[in-house]
Amino acid sequence: MTYAIEAQGLRKSFRTHEAVRGVDLAIRQGELFALLGPNGAGKTTTIHMLTTMLRPDGGTARICGRDVVTEAADVRRRISVTGQYAALDESLTGWQNLTLFAGLHGYTRRESRALATELLESFRLTDAGGRAVGMYSGGMRRRLDLAAGILSQPEVMFLDEPTTGLDPQSRQELWEAVRRLVKNGTTVLLTTQYLEEADQLADRIGFIDQGKVIAGGTPEQLKASIRGKTLTIRPGEGTDPADICKLLASEHGLEAHKDEDGQVVKAAIQEAALAYAVIGTLFDHAAAIDDFALSEPTLDDVFFALTAARGKEVAS
Template sequence: MTTNAIEATGLVKVFGRNRAVDGVDLTVPTGSVYGVLGPNGAGKTTTIKMLATLLRPDGGSARVLGHDVVREPQAVRALIGVTGQYASVDEDMSATENLVLFGRLLGLSTRAARTKAVELLEEFGLSDAARRPLKQFSGGMRRRLDLAASLIARPPLIFLDEPTTGLDPRTRNQMWDTVRRLVAEGSTVLLTTQYLDEADQLADRIAVIDRGQVVAEGTADDLKRSVGAQALQVTVPTTTPPGGAPPADAAARALAAVTGHDAARTALGGPDADGSVRLTVPLESPDHVADVLLRLREDRVDILGLSLSRPSLDEVFLTLTGHTAEQQDPEAENPNETPKVQVPA
């Protein structure tokens, strides 16, 4: 099926002098998770608000599941669920009351709305808190309730605006599981995030937005490849063995012979003579790793370590926009973001 859940062309939104969204094109295939990645103020939320009929675009057009967001807003609204820091639930009502209200607004009878509320609270693990005032809810519980409220009508398209901002890693992982489950059940999800690893983990395709424009679009792998191939890093000691060549030179020769690239050298320091040097070469194919190791053994070069790394989305973002994604929560950072193969010497 080649149907697209969202087709937006040249979306523009201007606030005063600020072109918050400046010609955004998006094509979101049905049944996928689409990530919109960008720092605060990049125009992510404004874009979602236009797609969700909460803001009228100043330029361009968008179709959501075949319906024009400006001409057929009610048809669009019937097919979407919106969850964000702005589209939330009512603070003054209990979790159950909120879900009953939204159920009734969507045309359920009071009884059906109550049944639905109980089901959803169960599904999102909020049954125990059903009657508690929302002020006592943790951030994660609030976010789950927000999401539950968007799912009453089981909309085929769900907008999640920064679903995990401010959540602790464990709660964030729960939210990720929920998103994966929704997609497994056939929904399409458009999510915005400032977390690079979140886009990497969840999204089938990613659009990187900066200053109201899409600066890159593709799968996470596409984006990483666009920045550079994988890199092989070999660490060798600086001490020259008796009767041999300096290990760095020998290793560089071996790397050049296999990969055809000159290695970049980084001195890693260390106390006096015990320092080490890291040699980095771009790698076309991971197969070359074995060749490099064989060649180093043949040349009797001792190495201290070897690693294979792909550029992280962090580096991608830096390369594409010239600045890093701001406001990163250090706690939420995933140490395994960069896949690495560590080979002990």
């Protein structure tokens, strides 16, 4: 098996804080791998080590067979990095930005012009190519940044939370651009806090928490690891979601949690009969409910189960 990205026991500390605590990765050529985890889990620090921006304190990492420490210059020639903020000149047009980056990568003036035109069309930016980037939306800037990133013809592209702050339509457009990159053979390592994004794009996923990769597999494998179904409850006006969590724990021994917005309660249910009993209990306690549903587990449910289990291990 040929791997585009390999890491064994990768570690990094900042003073007394151990940010990355022995990360292992094996990402195949042409694969889109998503690294998921909460803020402070070690995602960005791992990316910085893999892209030679930080020197590891321990372990090893190789990109396309090149060591990130001893062959850093060779690694940098093979990768491209795109983060949350587009590295573009806002005073120049989209076309001018691309011709500038192409020239920096050694293309002739004629080649740069042709590439800029081709990339604007490929990333659906032709109509905006003559406008200053300062007038672009967030999604358009991010797509232009991706276009600039592939001018070096990278074997591996690192996308560090590239859709943070984008509206749903812009995220969808960026997803399409990323899919095209992978289809053309580029290996992509994506970090994101949007689990739906990983579910839509990734061939495989790794969950990182407290500096360690705690689980990995395809989206389907990870969701199948959560047995049973997920009960989702949307409390009505005057009912605190936290009170529902406590009630489910005290009456049915269920470990419920609130979603990111704090407005929806979720709990893993092994049998449908228990779901009916839970709803009956809520009505018995006069809890207002706007809606409830029983569904297959999502990556959000996997993430909660993994981090909850991890928290118990640390506590013990």
